[in-house]
Amino acid sequence: MKPFIHFDQLTKKFGAHTAVDRLSGRWEAGSSVGIVGANGAGKSTFLRLLSGISAPTSGTLSSSGRLASLLEVGTGFHPELTGRENIFLYGQILGLRRAEIRAQLDAIADFSGVSAQLDLPLKHFSSGQKIRLGFSVAAQLRSDIILLDEVLGVGDAAFQQQSFERMQSLLSEEGRMAVVVSHHLGTIRRMCTQALWLEAGRERLSGPVADVLEAYKNAYAAPEETETLPANPWIASVRWSNSLVAGQPARLEVALNNNSPLQRPNLRLTLFNQHGEFLAPLSPVTSGLESILWPKRARIVLEFDRLPLMRGTYHLGLRLTENDLELAHLPVALPFAVEEGLYFPKGDTFAPRLNGLWLDPRWTVAESNPA
Amino acid sequence: MQTLRLGWTLAERDLRTRYAHSVLGSLWSLAQPLAMATALFFVGKAWNRTISADLWLLGWVVWNVFSSSAFSGALSLAHNRELVTKTAIPAFSYPLSKAIVAAVDGAVGLVLWGIFAVVTGVHANATLAVGALFAFAASLAGGLGMGALLALPAARVRDVAVALPFLAQLGLLLSPLLLGTSTSFSEHLPWIPGWGPVQAVLTQSVGSDVGYLWAAALLLLGMGFGVLKRWGKNAADWV
Structure with missing residues (x-):
């Protein structure tokens, strides 16, 4: 059977507060779904329900296929264990088998860029190195369904790009499905084919990613807001x-x-x-x-x-x-x-375009020395 | 299978990190049962309980397997908040990991007892050894079951978590280890595993009530597993 997630009237309440309100849908293998919404819209709670971490108050949820959730990079890392020991610990927490981790150990170490420190206790790693190590383990997940909550925006810009490409490559394999929660609309746009926009726990809009993001952006861009x-x-x-x-x-x-x-x-x-x-x-x-x-x-x-x-x-x-x-x-x-304005006092030689940076390096022009 | 594998993973983490920054390191695994058995031996002597030191050691090891797996298992969800709220680890894996740690400690104690029994020659007989192993296993199963049963209440109502260490101490005082062998609680409450097995070991009579003890231990284990299977996902909202 092809992997799928099916949920019907899924609801999660915390006392009088309804975090997820009667969500229904079915996602099949081959699709990647981005979930967008403001803080408190219920995105993470919904993902926790899909992950099986938390139980719904009412409604039904069913899925088939091996499911892995990555709600935070490095959950369960122990500062007293070495980097190598933490790779095994974290990998098993994520659902990998010890033999799978052993087989991928070199790849994990290379991807993380902390190979030289693998036998040091984790407490001697910088916070950036811990994040890199955590994501490198997660990048080895070979699950049919992968649930990701804001984990592609960790680390420095270069590592973000590296991890993003890694996830894209994983998801391009046939039969995979991903559900991605992110505030970074660019990430959702590049990774997902569909999107679900949540507002106060309810579905505001769902459908092709471009349509949903356009509507979401128009509602939340608030251009005058400073x-x-x-x-x-x-x-x-x-x-x-x-x-x-x-x-x-x-x-x-x-x-x-x-x-x-x-x-x-x-x-x-x-x-x-x-x-x-x-x-x-x-x-x-x-x-x-x-x-x-x-x-x-x-x-x-x-x-x-x-x-x-x-x-x-x-x-x-x-x-x-x-x-x-x-x-x-x-x-x-x-x-x-x-608003539009003159960055260079003498005017610009380019028409101002949307969403860019003006850079002002020191320019020189000289004749090249003959080789 | 996944529950067992993750239970072992968490137990391995606990075992590896337990003696970090300690000078004696894993020697504490030997020192603790020896020190406790010695202390109990002298307490017993003061109370005129004529039990030899190796039986005190054995009784303490078996009791400790029960109490440790029950009480640290009960706190296992509350003490693993980060994992409980961020990962889909089956809830039973948490008390299971504590029971595995208790079993490793208990195994060290059993080996010590074995060496002690052979060296002194006082109680080196096969019946007692078999009885000890049965008692050990029943205590472990019962302790794990009780830990699993208490894990959700301890996560939900912190009073339970606060009271548990006190109850653990009280349990030791009430156990046949200190009450002696003739009028122990286990005769009246044979369904409480951990007390009964200790009684059986101390009296070297592993025959008649072992069936009850196993039934009680397996009942507790089944109930604990069932409760966490059914309601374990609530832990993520409660811790």
Whole structure:
């Protein structure tokens, strides 16, 4: 029998709150389904029901085929075990057999890029290395149905691309099916053939991925919005303090709700274009401002002398860490729009295009020396 | 099969990491049963219980297999929150992993007892050895069953989790190990595995009530497995 997932009137309630509300559908092998929706729409709860981690309050769910869920990279990693031991532990937790892991050990180590450290305890790995190791194990999954929750956006940009390609290659094999939850619309667009848009636990729209994403984008792009109050206890607000015009000064302010000072803090902002595709990272640490301590109710300000964004709509993702431990992660912390303007004082030789970056390198032109 | 495999995986994790940063390392596996048996021997002497040291050791090993698998099994869901909420590991694997750890500890204790019995020659007989193995297995099965039965309540209501270590200590005090052999609870409550097997070992009479003990142990095991099979997925919402 070909792998499938069938669910009928699937409902999950937590007390009076209905997280998933009467969802029905059937997905067959060969399809990849992206699930989109705002924070709290019920995406992750729905995925947990499909994974069999949590039981529905009512409704029925059936599936055939070997199913693997990857809701978080590195769940179950133990800091006292070595990288090698953690590969076996995590692989088995994900459903791989010991012999399968042993056969793939070299591939896992190569993919992760931490081969030289495999016999060190995991506590000596950086957080980025742990993520790479976790994803490398998960990338060996050979299940008929793979459920992924925001795990393709981990690691640095190069690793994200590497892991994305790996997943695409896995899913291209015949008879596979994937269900992908992501705030990155670009990921959904590239990986999925269908999409389901959830709103307050209910199906708002489902169908071909392009149609659903277009409708979702139109509803949520909110081009005029320059401030948001994210639903996270650590973040008080994220806002631009002026209207945004390409090439003009701009000031972004992130206010935290921390009631005590933060030790070795870092704030990583990620800029995405209107399709949810990665454009650029921003972080005080990579910009040379490495702080030991941030004060209570810290206010972080980023100032641009000339905003290097072309006219269009964008959004910022945000990740706040203390001592490398994640305190807040908002994939869509602030959607915003940039108006057309002159980045270069003398005018542009290109017509401004949507969603791009203006770069201003130092140019020189000289005659080449003859070889 | 998957339940068993994952139970073993989690047990392996616990065993590998248990003595991290410890100077004596896995020597603690030997030191603990020896120290406990010695302490019980002197307590017994003070209470005028005339049981030899090797039987104290054996009794403690069997009791400990039951209590450890029952009580750490009961806390196994609550203590593995990250895995319970993020992975589809069958719920029974968690108490099973604790029972495997208890069985490994118990096996070390049994080997110690065997060496001790052979060296002293006091109780080196096949009947007792077979009885010990039966008691060990029944305690393990019953302890696993009880741990599985208590795992969901302990995940749901934290009072249960807080009270369990206290109950474990109380259980030892009430067990025939300290109450002696003639008027023990096991005569009145033979359905409580872990107490009865210890009684059987201590009296070296493994005949008459072994059937009851096995029936009780398997009943507990079946109930524990059934409860987690039926309601185990609720753990992800409760922990």
